[in-house]
Amino acid sequence: MASLKTIRRLLIAAVLAVPVALLPTAQAHAGVFISVGFAPPVLPVYAQPLCPGDGYIWTPGYWAYNEDGGYYWVPGVWVQPPTVGYLWTPAYWGWENGAYLFHGGYWGAHVGFYGGINYGFGYGGVGFEGGYWNHGAFFYNRSVANLGGVHVTNVYVRNVTIVNHSNVAFNGGHGGIEARPSAQEAQFAHEQHVEATHEQAEHQNFAAQNRSQFASVNHGRPGVSAAATPASFHANPTNPAAAARPSVNAREANQEQRISNGVRSGQISSGQAAHAEQRQANIGQQVHNDRAANGGKLTPQEHQQVNHEQNAASRQIRDDKKK
Structure with missing residues (x-):
């Protein structure tokens, strides 16, 4: 009988062999990977690092999957979007057809469906309430964005709506978040999207090389849960306090x-x-x-x-x- 690891590899290969044109829009841009049989750990609780400055957008941390080591945590970071006016739709795991599918995050004019997962800091399960674009400038909601003493030009205060108060990291299945895309989110899924930037991809790859980020090692408590920027995490991969400082x-x-x-x-x-x-x-x-x-x-x-x-x-x- 084939081993569980072999089955996973075959399933991953089968999904990656599907032509991009046949995948839903968000998946086509971000890719889909499969984990079989067990769900990702709960989301860790962490503080948001200080915003480095104007133009940075918060991208929440998430559990990714490595075939050799299992689930590992990619720290939340502040990044600059690939183009002015774009917002980030976070990645999420969803139970579909007997497997947990990973839906990668992407950039677009609107925030799409991300499984109803409460990532915090403006990502309460639906949309993004941490800020918005207006005439080429990003306006930050101080009620959820950690601005500290950093000077940013446009700031406002608005209380946010949290769709769920759970730290469950996946949608559907036993114990998962029961949420489905709204008509508007379904419409957003067909808009033009841009996949994660090179900086974001390198950030995930770097996390995959850090054993302290793997759930099998940290038991759901990553060595670094959040960093000011990808560069801050790379410079301080095992020092959460230093990684939280903007480089x-x-x-x-x-x-x-x-x-x-x-x-x-x-x-x-x-x-x-x-x-x-x-x-x-x-x-x-x-x-x-x-x-x-x-x-x-x-x-x-x-x-x-x-x-x-x-x-x-x-x-x-x-x-x-x-x-």
Whole structure:
């Protein structure tokens, strides 16, 4: 009799052999993988790391599956969308035809069906209440987004609606969330979607290489449940406190992107851009010098100073766009 692992591999191969055109829209863009016989663990409870800056969108953590090690946790992270105006539909597991199917997440103009899973931080089971796009700018709901002292341009406060209060990580089947796509979510499924970015794919691959992320090792308590950015997790794969801090490089990249976007839109002149880029270069040189003096790392005080200077730079970029 074939082993359970062999059966799983055959099922996975069978699904991957299905032409993309025959799969539902969300699945066609994100891929479907099968786990047979047992459901993913419950969702871990964790705090959301501080938002790195304007333009970042929260993508919740989820259980992925590795044929050799089983379920492993991919930490929730802040990421930048592939294009302005896109929102993230989280991945979810669903019980279908005697197996647990993994529906990968994707980017699109609207948030589609994600199994009714309560991932928290604006993903309460239906839609996303952590923020919205308006004329190319993202507005953050402070009631669910951890903004701390980071300067973001557009903020509002609105209480969120939670569809379910369970930490169950799958839809359907015994003990699963009983939710089905609404007519609107079904419509969203046929819109144009973009699969996870390269950064997100690398983030999942990195988690798969970290044994402390596997449920068989951590018994449902991942070594790192959430990180500020994928880069923060990569730099601190076993240190949850350090991984939760926005990396200096991520903030610098965000500022550079804002400058570039401002020039393309005509909101920032070439002279203003040159001044802003010089300011970023000065901050980068300061970081380089501090790291060189401290064995390649920044002290907590130096981190605080860099964040203070980046906040000031962020305000200047915002003011330049208004002129």
